[in-house]
Amino acid sequence: MENTVVILCDIGNTSYHFLEGDTHYKKSVELFDPETIKEKVYYICVNLHVQKKLKSLKNWIDLSLHIDMQNYYSTMGIDRIIACEAIQNGVIVDAGSAITVDVVIDGTFEGGFIYPGTKAMQRTYKDISPALAYEFNYDLDLNKLPKNSQDAISYGFLKTLHVEVLSHKKDIFLTGGDAHKLIKIFPQAKLEEILLFSGMKKIIEEKLYKRVN
Amino acid sequence: MENTVVILCDIGNTSYHFLEGDTHYKKSVELFDPETIKEKVYYICVNLHVQKKLKSLKNWIDLSLHIDMQNYYSTMGIDRIIACEAIQNGVIVDAGSAITVDVVIDGTFEGGFIYPGTKAMQRTYKDISPALAYEFNYDLDLNKLPKNSQDAISYGFLKTLHVEVLSHKKDIFLTGGDAHKLIKIFPQAKLEEILLFSGMKKIIEEKLYKRVN
Numbered sequence: 001m002e003n004t005v006v007i008l009c010d011i012g013n014t015s016y017h018f019l020e021g022d023t024h025y026k027k028s029v030e031l032f033d034p035e036t037i038k039e040k041v042y043y044i045c046v047n048l049h050v051q052k053k054l055k056s057l058k059n060w061i062d063l064s065l066h067i068d069m070q071n072y073y074s075t076m077g078i079d080r081i082i083a084c085e086a087i088q089n090g091v092i093v094d095a096g097s098a099i100t101v102d103v104v105i106d107g108t109f110e111g112g113f114i115y116p117g118t119k120a121m122q123r124t125y126k127d128i129s130p131a132l133a134y135e136f137n138y139d140l141d142l143n144k145l146p147k148n149s150q151d152a153i154s155y156g157f158l159k160t161l162h163v164e165v166l167s168h169k170k171d172i173f174l175t176g177g178d179a180h181k182l183i184k185i186f187p188q189a190k191l192e193e194i195l196l197f198s199g200m201k202k203i204i205e206e207k208l209y210k211r212v213n
Numbered sequence: 214m215e216n217t218v219v220i221l222c223d224i225g226n227t228s229y230h231f232l233e234g235d236t237h238y239k240k241s242v243e244l245f246d247p248e249t250i251k252e253k254v255y256y257i258c259v260n261l262h263v264q265k266k267l268k269s270l271k272n273w274i275d276l277s278l279h280i281d282m283q284n285y286y287s288t289m290g291i292d293r294i295i296a297c298e299a300i301q302n303g304v305i306v307d308a309g310s311a312i313t314v315d316v317v318i319d320g321t322f323e324g325g326f327i328y329p330g331t332k333a334m335q336r337t338y339k340d341i342s343p344a345l346a347y348e349f350n351y352d353l354d355l356n357k358l359p360k361n362s363q364d365a366i367s368y369g370f371l372k373t374l375h376v377e378v379l380s381h382k383k384d385i386f387l388t389g390g391d392a393h394k395l396i397k398i399f400p401q402a403k404l405e406e407i408l409l410f411s412g413m414k415k416i417i418e419e420k421l422y423k424r425v426n
Protein backbone atom coordinates (compact mmCIF):
# COMPACT_ATOMS: atom_id res chain seq x y z
CA MET A 1 0.00 0.00 0.00
CA GLU A 2 2.70 2.50 1.02
CA ASN A 3 4.41 2.16 -2.37
CA THR A 4 1.32 2.51 -4.57
CA VAL A 5 0.27 5.94 -5.82
CA VAL A 6 -3.46 6.13 -5.32
CA ILE A 7 -5.74 8.84 -6.62
CA LEU A 8 -7.88 10.47 -3.96
CA CYS A 9 -10.74 12.86 -4.66
CA ASP A 10 -12.83 15.06 -2.37
CA ILE A 11 -15.90 16.36 -4.20
CA GLY A 12 -17.76 19.42 -3.03
CA ASN A 13 -20.49 21.52 -4.53
CA THR A 14 -18.22 23.40 -6.91
CA SER A 15 -15.11 21.28 -7.51
CA TYR A 16 -13.37 17.91 -7.57
CA HIS A 17 -10.25 18.19 -5.38
CA PHE A 18 -7.70 15.54 -6.41
CA LEU A 19 -4.58 14.24 -4.71
CA GLU A 20 -2.11 12.18 -6.73
CA GLY A 21 1.13 11.49 -4.89
CA ASP A 22 2.20 14.87 -3.54
CA THR A 23 0.24 16.93 -6.02
CA HIS A 24 -3.24 18.23 -5.41
CA TYR A 25 -5.36 20.08 -7.95
CA LYS A 26 -8.98 21.01 -8.59
CA LYS A 27 -11.41 20.47 -11.45
CA SER A 28 -14.73 22.24 -11.89
CA VAL A 29 -17.81 20.15 -11.12
CA GLU A 30 -19.52 21.65 -14.16
CA LEU A 31 -16.77 20.95 -16.68
CA PHE A 32 -15.02 17.79 -15.51
CA ASP A 33 -16.16 14.36 -16.75
CA PRO A 34 -15.23 11.62 -14.22
CA GLU A 35 -15.37 8.97 -16.97
CA THR A 36 -12.10 10.38 -18.37
CA ILE A 37 -10.20 8.78 -15.46
CA LYS A 38 -9.53 5.08 -15.94
CA GLU A 39 -7.42 4.51 -12.81
CA LYS A 40 -8.90 3.61 -9.45
CA VAL A 41 -10.09 6.72 -7.53
CA TYR A 42 -11.02 6.70 -3.85
CA TYR A 43 -13.49 9.49 -3.22
CA ILE A 44 -15.86 11.22 -0.84
CA CYS A 45 -18.66 13.40 -2.21
CA VAL A 46 -21.18 15.83 -0.71
CA ASN A 47 -22.58 16.74 -4.14
CA LEU A 48 -25.70 14.61 -4.72
CA HIS A 49 -25.72 15.14 -8.48
CA VAL A 50 -22.09 14.00 -8.90
CA GLN A 51 -22.61 11.15 -6.44
CA LYS A 52 -25.35 9.72 -8.67
CA LYS A 53 -23.04 9.82 -11.69
CA LEU A 54 -20.16 8.12 -9.84
CA LYS A 55 -22.28 5.21 -8.63
CA SER A 56 -22.22 3.77 -12.16
CA LEU A 57 -18.42 3.99 -12.51
CA LYS A 58 -16.69 0.92 -11.13
CA ASN A 59 -13.22 2.49 -10.72
CA TRP A 60 -14.61 5.26 -8.43
CA ILE A 61 -14.71 3.87 -4.89
CA ASP A 62 -16.92 5.60 -2.36
CA LEU A 63 -15.05 5.74 0.96
CA SER A 64 -18.19 6.78 2.85
CA LEU A 65 -19.29 3.13 2.69
CA HIS A 66 -16.28 2.12 4.75
CA ILE A 67 -16.74 4.44 7.73
CA ASP A 68 -17.79 3.15 11.13
CA MET A 69 -20.75 5.53 11.52
CA GLN A 70 -21.41 4.58 15.11
CA ASN A 71 -19.53 7.63 16.45
CA TYR A 72 -21.19 10.12 14.10
CA TYR A 73 -24.76 11.17 13.30
CA SER A 74 -26.70 10.31 10.17
CA THR A 75 -27.02 13.82 8.67
CA MET A 76 -23.38 14.76 9.34
CA GLY A 77 -21.46 15.69 6.19
CA ILE A 78 -18.98 13.05 5.01
CA ASP A 79 -16.29 15.74 4.74
CA ARG A 80 -16.63 16.52 8.47
CA ILE A 81 -16.49 12.81 9.31
CA ILE A 82 -13.37 12.19 7.21
CA ALA A 83 -11.63 15.19 8.77
CA CYS A 84 -12.38 13.78 12.24
CA GLU A 85 -10.91 10.44 11.16
CA ALA A 86 -7.65 12.25 10.31
CA ILE A 87 -6.78 13.35 13.85
CA GLN A 88 -6.53 11.86 17.33
CA ASN A 89 -7.04 14.98 19.47
CA GLY A 90 -8.03 18.51 18.62
CA VAL A 91 -10.56 20.93 17.19
CA ILE A 92 -11.00 20.93 13.41
CA VAL A 93 -12.09 24.23 11.86
CA ASP A 94 -13.06 23.64 8.22
CA ALA A 95 -13.75 26.99 6.56
CA GLY A 96 -15.82 26.57 3.41
CA SER A 97 -19.33 27.76 2.47
CA ALA A 98 -20.03 26.90 6.11
CA ILE A 99 -17.41 26.84 8.87
CA THR A 100 -17.71 23.50 10.63
CA VAL A 101 -16.06 23.05 14.02
CA ASP A 102 -15.59 19.50 15.30
CA VAL A 103 -13.94 18.21 18.45
CA VAL A 104 -12.09 14.89 18.58
CA ILE A 105 -10.77 13.40 21.84
CA ASP A 106 -8.67 10.21 21.82
CA GLY A 107 -9.83 9.42 18.30
CA THR A 108 -13.53 9.84 19.12
CA PHE A 109 -15.85 12.53 17.72
CA GLU A 110 -17.22 14.49 20.69
CA GLY A 111 -19.63 16.73 18.75
CA GLY A 112 -19.41 19.85 16.66
CA PHE A 113 -21.21 22.86 15.30
CA ILE A 114 -21.85 24.77 12.09
CA TYR A 115 -21.15 28.48 11.68
CA PRO A 116 -21.72 30.47 8.47
CA GLY A 117 -18.78 30.79 6.08
CA THR A 118 -17.08 34.10 5.25
CA LYS A 119 -19.04 34.77 2.04
CA ALA A 120 -22.38 33.80 3.58
CA MET A 121 -21.78 36.03 6.60
CA GLN A 122 -20.70 38.98 4.45
CA ARG A 123 -23.97 38.71 2.53
CA THR A 124 -25.93 38.41 5.78
CA TYR A 125 -24.66 41.74 7.11
CA LYS A 126 -25.21 43.44 3.74
CA ASP A 127 -28.80 42.14 3.63
CA ILE A 128 -29.51 43.41 7.16
CA SER A 129 -28.49 46.92 6.11
CA PRO A 130 -26.51 48.51 3.26
CA ALA A 131 -24.75 50.41 6.08
CA LEU A 132 -23.12 47.07 7.06
CA ALA A 133 -21.85 46.15 3.57
CA TYR A 134 -18.17 46.11 4.57
CA GLU A 135 -15.43 43.57 3.86
CA PHE A 136 -14.31 41.81 7.03
CA ASN A 137 -11.16 43.08 8.68
CA TYR A 138 -9.14 39.94 9.53
CA ASP A 139 -6.37 42.06 11.05
CA LEU A 140 -8.77 43.23 13.74
CA ASP A 141 -7.49 43.37 17.34
CA LEU A 142 -9.74 40.76 18.98
CA ASN A 143 -8.84 42.01 22.45
CA LYS A 144 -10.41 45.41 21.92
CA LEU A 145 -14.10 46.20 21.56
CA PRO A 146 -14.68 48.02 18.24
CA LYS A 147 -15.62 51.64 17.79
CA ASN A 148 -16.31 51.66 14.05
CA SER A 149 -18.79 49.83 11.79
CA GLN A 150 -16.33 47.67 9.84
CA ASP A 151 -14.70 46.34 12.98
CA ALA A 152 -18.10 45.98 14.69
CA ILE A 153 -19.23 43.40 12.10
CA SER A 154 -15.76 41.80 11.83
CA TYR A 155 -15.67 41.31 15.60
CA GLY A 156 -19.27 40.02 15.55
CA PHE A 157 -18.33 37.39 12.97
CA LEU A 158 -14.80 36.50 14.12
CA LYS A 159 -14.45 37.08 17.86
CA THR A 160 -17.54 35.05 18.77
CA LEU A 161 -16.18 32.08 16.77
CA HIS A 162 -12.69 32.65 18.18
CA VAL A 163 -13.75 32.56 21.84
CA GLU A 164 -15.83 29.43 21.38
CA VAL A 165 -13.11 27.50 19.52
CA LEU A 166 -10.43 28.49 22.06
CA SER A 167 -12.69 27.52 24.98
CA HIS A 168 -12.05 23.85 24.17
CA LYS A 169 -8.34 24.30 24.99
CA LYS A 170 -7.18 21.88 22.28
CA ASP A 171 -4.89 21.95 19.27
CA ILE A 172 -6.62 23.66 16.35
CA PHE A 173 -6.49 22.14 12.85
CA LEU A 174 -7.48 24.66 10.21
CA THR A 175 -8.56 23.52 6.75
CA GLY A 176 -10.87 24.45 3.85
CA GLY A 177 -10.83 27.12 1.14
CA ASP A 178 -10.90 30.06 3.57
CA ALA A 179 -8.32 28.62 6.00
CA HIS A 180 -5.82 31.27 4.83
CA LYS A 181 -8.21 34.00 6.03
CA LEU A 182 -8.98 32.43 9.41
CA ILE A 183 -5.31 31.71 10.19
CA LYS A 184 -5.11 35.42 11.03
CA ILE A 185 -7.46 34.97 13.97
CA PHE A 186 -6.10 31.51 14.86
CA PRO A 187 -2.33 32.08 14.51
CA GLN A 188 -1.68 29.11 16.80
CA ALA A 189 -3.58 26.71 14.50
CA LYS A 190 -1.98 24.04 12.32
CA LEU A 191 -2.85 24.91 8.72
CA GLU A 192 -3.73 21.55 7.14
CA GLU A 193 -4.67 22.13 3.52
CA ILE A 194 -5.06 18.41 2.82
CA LEU A 195 -6.50 17.19 6.12
CA LEU A 196 -9.34 15.41 4.34
CA PHE A 197 -6.85 13.46 2.24
CA SER A 198 -5.07 12.32 5.41
CA GLY A 199 -8.40 11.05 6.72
CA MET A 200 -9.13 9.29 3.43
CA LYS A 201 -5.70 7.62 3.42
CA LYS A 202 -6.28 6.41 6.96
CA ILE A 203 -9.62 4.85 6.03
CA ILE A 204 -8.06 3.13 3.00
CA GLU A 205 -5.20 1.73 5.06
CA GLU A 206 -7.30 0.65 8.03
CA LYS A 207 -10.41 -0.60 6.29
CA LEU A 208 -9.73 -1.44 2.65
CA TYR A 209 -6.10 -2.56 2.74
CA LYS A 210 -6.79 -4.80 5.74
CA ARG A 211 -9.72 -6.33 3.91
CA VAL A 212 -7.86 -7.35 0.73
CA ASN A 213 -5.03 -9.01 2.64
CA MET B 214 -40.67 67.55 34.34
CA GLU B 215 -41.43 64.62 36.66
CA ASN B 216 -45.16 65.44 36.66
CA THR B 217 -45.62 65.97 32.93
CA VAL B 218 -46.63 63.05 30.72
CA VAL B 219 -44.39 63.21 27.69
CA ILE B 220 -44.76 61.16 24.53
CA LEU B 221 -41.65 59.27 23.53
CA CYS B 222 -41.17 57.51 20.22
CA ASP B 223 -38.47 55.13 18.97
CA ILE B 224 -38.73 54.70 15.20
CA GLY B 225 -37.21 51.71 13.45
CA ASN B 226 -37.47 50.38 9.93
CA THR B 227 -40.89 48.81 10.41
CA SER B 228 -42.62 50.59 13.29
CA TYR B 229 -43.08 53.64 15.50
CA HIS B 230 -42.75 52.46 19.13
CA PHE B 231 -44.52 54.92 21.45
CA LEU B 232 -44.41 55.37 25.22
CA GLU B 233 -47.10 57.51 26.89
CA GLY B 234 -46.98 57.34 30.67
CA ASP B 235 -46.79 53.65 31.48
CA THR B 236 -48.24 52.46 28.19
CA HIS B 237 -46.20 51.50 25.18
CA TYR B 238 -47.60 50.57 21.78
CA LYS B 239 -46.52 50.29 18.16
CA LYS B 240 -47.73 51.78 14.87
CA SER B 241 -46.73 50.58 11.42
CA VAL B 242 -44.28 52.84 9.57
CA GLU B 243 -46.28 52.32 6.39
CA LEU B 244 -49.69 53.19 7.78
CA PHE B 245 -49.10 55.75 10.53
CA ASP B 246 -49.15 59.48 9.75
CA PRO B 247 -47.07 61.44 12.30
CA GLU B 248 -49.04 64.65 11.55
CA THR B 249 -52.02 63.17 13.42
CA ILE B 250 -50.22 63.81 16.73
CA LYS B 251 -50.45 67.42 17.91
CA GLU B 252 -48.68 66.97 21.28
CA LYS B 253 -44.95 67.27 21.70
CA VAL B 254 -43.14 64.00 20.86
CA TYR B 255 -39.50 63.30 21.70
CA TYR B 256 -38.13 60.79 19.24
CA ILE B 257 -35.16 58.90 17.89
CA CYS B 258 -35.26 57.48 14.37
CA VAL B 259 -33.07 55.12 12.34
CA ASN B 260 -35.48 55.19 9.38
CA LEU B 261 -34.16 57.77 6.90
CA HIS B 262 -37.47 58.11 5.06
CA VAL B 263 -39.45 58.83 8.25
CA GLN B 264 -36.68 61.10 9.55
CA LYS B 265 -37.08 63.33 6.50
CA LYS B 266 -40.82 63.62 7.09
CA LEU B 267 -40.41 64.46 10.79
CA LYS B 268 -37.93 67.27 10.16
CA SER B 269 -40.83 69.47 8.95
CA LEU B 270 -43.01 68.83 12.02
CA LYS B 271 -42.27 71.29 14.83
CA ASN B 272 -43.80 69.21 17.65
CA TRP B 273 -41.52 66.21 16.86
CA ILE B 274 -38.23 66.77 18.70
CA ASP B 275 -35.19 64.80 17.54
CA LEU B 276 -33.26 63.69 20.63
CA SER B 277 -30.23 62.65 18.57
CA LEU B 278 -29.35 66.36 18.34
CA HIS B 279 -28.90 66.48 22.12
CA ILE B 280 -26.41 63.64 22.56
CA ASP B 281 -22.80 64.24 23.49
CA MET B 282 -21.33 62.26 20.57
CA GLN B 283 -17.76 62.44 21.85
CA ASN B 284 -17.94 58.94 23.38
CA TYR B 285 -19.50 57.30 20.33
CA TYR B 286 -18.59 56.93 16.66
CA SER B 287 -20.22 58.71 13.75
CA THR B 288 -21.82 55.70 12.00
CA MET B 289 -23.15 54.17 15.25
CA GLY B 290 -26.94 53.72 15.25
CA ILE B 291 -28.82 56.22 17.44
CA ASP B 292 -30.73 53.32 19.05
CA ARG B 293 -27.46 51.79 20.28
CA ILE B 294 -26.29 55.16 21.60
CA ILE B 295 -29.54 55.83 23.48
CA ALA B 296 -29.44 52.34 25.03
CA CYS B 297 -25.90 53.03 26.27
CA GLU B 298 -27.10 56.31 27.79
CA ALA B 299 -29.66 54.33 29.81
CA ILE B 300 -27.18 52.36 31.92
CA GLN B 301 -24.09 52.98 34.05
CA ASN B 302 -22.42 49.55 33.89
CA GLY B 303 -23.14 46.46 31.86
CA VAL B 304 -23.46 44.78 28.49
CA ILE B 305 -26.49 45.68 26.38
CA VAL B 306 -27.75 42.98 24.01
CA ASP B 307 -30.33 44.49 21.65
CA ALA B 308 -31.88 41.71 19.56
CA GLY B 309 -33.53 43.09 16.44
CA SER B 310 -32.77 42.62 12.73
CA ALA B 311 -29.18 42.72 13.96
CA ILE B 312 -28.07 41.83 17.49
CA THR B 313 -25.96 44.71 18.77
CA VAL B 314 -23.79 44.17 21.84
CA ASP B 315 -22.44 47.26 23.61
CA VAL B 316 -20.36 47.57 26.75
CA VAL B 317 -20.71 50.51 29.14
CA ILE B 318 -18.35 51.04 32.09
CA ASP B 319 -18.97 53.85 34.59
CA GLY B 320 -21.34 55.55 32.18
CA THR B 321 -18.87 55.45 29.28
CA PHE B 322 -19.30 53.46 26.04
CA GLU B 323 -16.32 51.10 25.77
CA GLY B 324 -17.13 49.69 22.31
CA GLY B 325 -19.45 47.10 20.85
CA PHE B 326 -20.14 44.73 18.01
CA ILE B 327 -22.85 43.68 15.58
CA TYR B 328 -24.04 40.11 15.17
CA PRO B 329 -26.78 38.97 12.77
CA GLY B 330 -30.34 38.81 14.16
CA THR B 331 -32.31 35.59 14.53
CA LYS B 332 -34.22 35.90 11.22
CA ALA B 333 -31.13 36.92 9.24
CA MET B 334 -29.12 34.01 10.64
CA GLN B 335 -31.89 31.49 9.94
CA ARG B 336 -31.92 32.63 6.32
CA THR B 337 -28.12 32.44 6.15
CA TYR B 338 -28.01 28.76 7.11
CA LYS B 339 -30.88 27.95 4.74
CA ASP B 340 -29.07 29.70 1.88
CA ILE B 341 -25.83 27.78 2.57
CA SER B 342 -27.70 24.48 2.19
CA PRO B 343 -31.34 23.32 2.26
CA ALA B 344 -30.01 20.63 4.63
CA LEU B 345 -29.52 23.42 7.22
CA ALA B 346 -33.03 24.91 6.96
CA TYR B 347 -33.95 24.25 10.59
CA GLU B 348 -35.58 26.50 13.20
CA PHE B 349 -33.15 27.35 16.00
CA ASN B 350 -33.44 25.34 19.19
CA TYR B 351 -33.28 27.93 22.02
CA ASP B 352 -33.59 25.17 24.63
CA LEU B 353 -30.26 23.75 23.51
CA ASP B 354 -27.80 22.66 26.20
CA LEU B 355 -24.94 25.10 25.61
CA ASN B 356 -22.55 22.99 27.68
CA LYS B 357 -22.70 20.04 25.32
CA LEU B 358 -21.29 19.84 21.79
CA PRO B 359 -24.12 18.91 19.39
CA LYS B 360 -24.51 15.64 17.55
CA ASN B 361 -27.41 16.54 15.26
CA SER B 362 -27.92 19.14 12.51
CA GLN B 363 -30.52 21.35 14.22
CA ASP B 364 -28.42 21.70 17.36
CA ALA B 365 -25.25 22.12 15.28
CA ILE B 366 -26.59 25.35 13.70
CA SER B 367 -28.30 26.48 16.93
CA TYR B 368 -25.02 26.10 18.82
CA GLY B 369 -23.14 27.85 15.99
CA PHE B 370 -25.48 30.82 16.22
CA LEU B 371 -26.10 30.97 19.98
CA LYS B 372 -23.12 29.52 21.85
CA THR B 373 -20.56 31.71 20.04
CA LEU B 374 -22.55 34.84 20.98
CA HIS B 375 -23.12 33.51 24.50
CA VAL B 376 -19.43 32.91 25.27
CA GLU B 377 -18.40 36.33 23.96
CA VAL B 378 -21.07 38.23 25.89
CA LEU B 379 -20.32 36.37 29.14
CA SER B 380 -16.57 36.94 28.74
CA HIS B 381 -17.09 40.60 29.73
CA LYS B 382 -18.25 39.49 33.21
CA LYS B 383 -20.83 42.27 33.51
CA ASP B 384 -24.56 42.57 34.11
CA ILE B 385 -26.46 41.81 30.90
CA PHE B 386 -29.34 44.04 29.76
CA LEU B 387 -31.47 42.32 27.15
CA THR B 388 -33.78 44.34 24.91
CA GLY B 389 -35.29 44.40 21.39
CA GLY B 390 -38.01 42.41 19.61
CA ASP B 391 -36.26 39.04 20.00
CA ALA B 392 -35.23 39.53 23.64
CA HIS B 393 -37.82 36.91 24.69
CA LYS B 394 -35.97 34.33 22.57
CA LEU B 395 -32.47 35.20 23.77
CA ILE B 396 -33.48 35.23 27.47
CA LYS B 397 -33.36 31.43 27.19
CA ILE B 398 -29.61 31.52 26.59
CA PHE B 399 -29.05 34.48 28.94
CA PRO B 400 -31.27 33.52 31.91
CA GLN B 401 -29.21 35.78 34.17
CA ALA B 402 -29.96 38.88 32.04
CA LYS B 403 -32.26 41.74 33.00
CA LEU B 404 -35.06 41.81 30.42
CA GLU B 405 -35.55 45.51 29.68
CA GLU B 406 -38.29 45.91 27.11
CA ILE B 407 -38.22 49.69 27.29
CA LEU B 408 -34.50 50.32 27.80
CA LEU B 409 -34.43 52.83 24.94
CA PHE B 410 -37.19 54.86 26.57
CA SER B 411 -35.18 55.00 29.82
CA GLY B 412 -32.26 56.37 27.79
CA MET B 413 -34.49 58.91 26.07
CA LYS B 414 -35.95 60.09 29.41
CA LYS B 415 -32.44 60.52 30.78
CA ILE B 416 -31.41 62.69 27.83
CA ILE B 417 -34.55 64.82 28.19
CA GLU B 418 -34.01 65.32 31.92
CA GLU B 419 -30.26 65.98 31.70
CA LYS B 420 -30.06 67.99 28.49
CA LEU B 421 -33.44 69.54 27.62
CA TYR B 422 -34.98 70.12 31.05
CA LYS B 423 -31.77 71.68 32.32
CA ARG B 424 -31.68 73.96 29.29
CA VAL B 425 -35.19 75.43 29.68
CA ASN B 426 -34.74 76.27 33.39
